[in-house]
Amino acid sequence: MASFQSFNFETEIPQELLISQIMQIHTTISKLESLRPSKQVNTLLTHLVKLCILPSSIEIEALPQEVKTMRESLIPICGKAEGLLELEFSTFISQTPNPAKNLTLFPYYGNYVKLANYENKILKENGVVDAKKVAFIGSGPMPLSSIILATHHMESTHFDNFDIDEKANEVASKIVASDKALEKRMKFVTQYIMEAKERLGQYDCIFLAALVGMRRSEKVKILGHISKYMKEGSVLLVRSAKGSRAFLYPIVEENDMVNFEGLTIFHPTDDDINSVIFFRKPKA
CATH class of the missing domain: 3.40.50.150 (Vaccinia Virus protein VP39)
Structure with a gap:
């Protein structure tokens, strides 16, 4: 699996570095056979989220077309993975003795x-x-x-x-x-x-x-x-x-x-x- 650099939440990440890391994750996750929760999927998505919440002055509309095209592909991938994660946890929680009391199990x-x-x-x-x-x-x-x-x-x-x-x-x-x-x-x-x-x-x-x-x-x-x-x-x-x-x-x-x-x-x-x-x- 690809290795990723870690960053400080207080530091604004350089735009070029942010984009290259996101594109690297997109390339890796696009090749996966399944987006169901697994160690690999969870690691990739967790790192992606951590990157995307770092302080950044990025403007999506100003990005090169190649990056915009990658983003248009990445959003549905993330959406599908999110839906599968929710489905797995909701199915598990619905089978517990008191499901409504166990919602905090969702990460x-x-x-x-x-x-x-x-x-x-x-x-x-x-x-x-x-x-x-x-x-x-x-x-x-x-x-x-x-x-x-x-x-x-x-x-x-x-x-x-x-x-x-x-x-x-x-x-x-x-x-x-x-x-x-x-x-x-x-x-x-x-x-x-x-x-x-x-x-x-x-x-x-x-x-x-x-x-x-x-x-x-x-x-x-x-x-x-x-x-x-x-x-x-x-x-x-x-x-x-x-x-x-x-x-x-x-x-x-x-x-x-x-x-x-x-x-x-x-x-x-x-x-x-x-x-x-x-x-x-x-x-x-």
């Missing part, structure tokens, strides 16, 4: 707690309290964001989790079913979000996961679809990425959001990866 649980804290703070700062109904689009097999928000921040809100993958929803619902109070407030919907129309008008708040729409063109279409059908005055929280974190997740720009008022943008500077952009659909 990135702490990151989800911090992200939920940021998102809840943004909602409250913008006057969104006591939302009756929330949609989380792209909840996956390990719906930690919804569960943490529902149990620690939005204790009376009803959550609908949308995912295109029936298997993901099946295993996620097993975890939620172990907490009867939570199960009453949380449902799972197997549907591609572009096929959900009038239903989107039910929600006070919609969350869009970072990996829903991995290519810019697809993301913009999804955002346009949501904006068309969500109700006036309701809000949308979109997970994005900035700088070198954008080698892991797609970027959403303010000008991608037509028919919205952009209100708050949060970019992490710690070991969290996702930026959060808060929009409101204006009242006519």
Whole structure:
């Protein structure tokens, strides 16, 4: 396996070195037969994440086309590996005696707690309290964001989790079913979000996961679809990425959001990866 240099979190990594290391990881991981969790996959992805959260002044749009093309290939690879990791842990946790109490076994649980804290703070700062109904689009097999928000921040809100993958929803619902109070407030919907129309008008708040729409063109279409059908005055929280974190997740720009008022943008500077952009659909 390739060897990688380690860096200090306080030091800004030179752009050329960052890109060469990321390209090296991309070359190695692209050749793997499987992205299922293994020592090799975990080591590569852990190193990639550590590289991408280092202080960096990199601008994705200014990069050479070769690097942009590599990034467009890397994001779906990371997304698939992330989905397989979540599926493995959610399947394991769903088979424990009390699944809802064992979510902390997931290795990135702490990151989800911090992200939920940021998102809840943004909602409250913008006057969104006591939302009756929330949609989380792209909840996956390990719906930690919804569960943490529902149990620690939005204790009376009803959550609908949308995912295109029936298997993901099946295993996620097993975890939620172990907490009867939570199960009453949380449902799972197997549907591609572009096929959900009038239903989107039910929600006070919609969350869009970072990996829903991995290519810019697809993301913009999804955002346009949501904006068309969500109700006036309701809000949308979109997970994005900035700088070198954008080698892991797609970027959403303010000008991608037509028919919205952009209100708050949060970019992490710690070991969290996702930026959060808060929009409101204006009242006519």
